[in-house]
Amino acid sequence: MRNRRGGARRAPGELEAEVLSVLWEAQGPVSAGDVQHRLPGELAYTTVVTILSRLHEKGVVTREKHGRSFAYRAVDDEAGLAARRMRKVLDNEPDRGSVLARFVSALSESDERVLLELLRRHEGKE
Structure with missing residues (x-):
């Protein structure tokens, strides 16, 4: 399956799993920008923020205010x-x-x- 840019499309839940993997490897809370840079491929910042927001709504990650944005941390391993x-x-x-x-x-x-x-x-x- 291909996305609009001609690249391979991820399976459902795969991007959430990749984001969680980045959070598990981090030593502390990380910003959406940090997550974006640690993920393979070229994901839009807004896509990463959307995934982090969904994970937060599910109770899988916590977030804390850092300046004008948030830093995220996985709740569980x-x-x-x-x-x-x-x-x-x-x-x-x-x-x-x-x-x-x-x-x-x-x-x-x-x-x-x-x-x-x-x-x-x-x-x-x-």
Whole structure:
């Protein structure tokens, strides 16, 4: 698929993932301009601002005022973001038990062992 400029078009969500990757690699909050310069290709500044604004609306990034613009920071790392997505799916299901049962039944043996170990550790903290 090609965009208007003749370049390859990104898959849905790919640009958000690239922006998040830049934020995860940053040592602190970064401006939209910094994000733009760290991304591959030639994205318009307004495109980067739009993506950052959408991520902020989703609660995935925070922003703080720096002069007349904002600096952005990811709320979670990659694992935290994946866990947040999984919780969101569960929160939207009327029968959480069935969803969790299906999820667990589809795990590989190694993933099942990891989950059991995590549950044992969590149980010991209560």
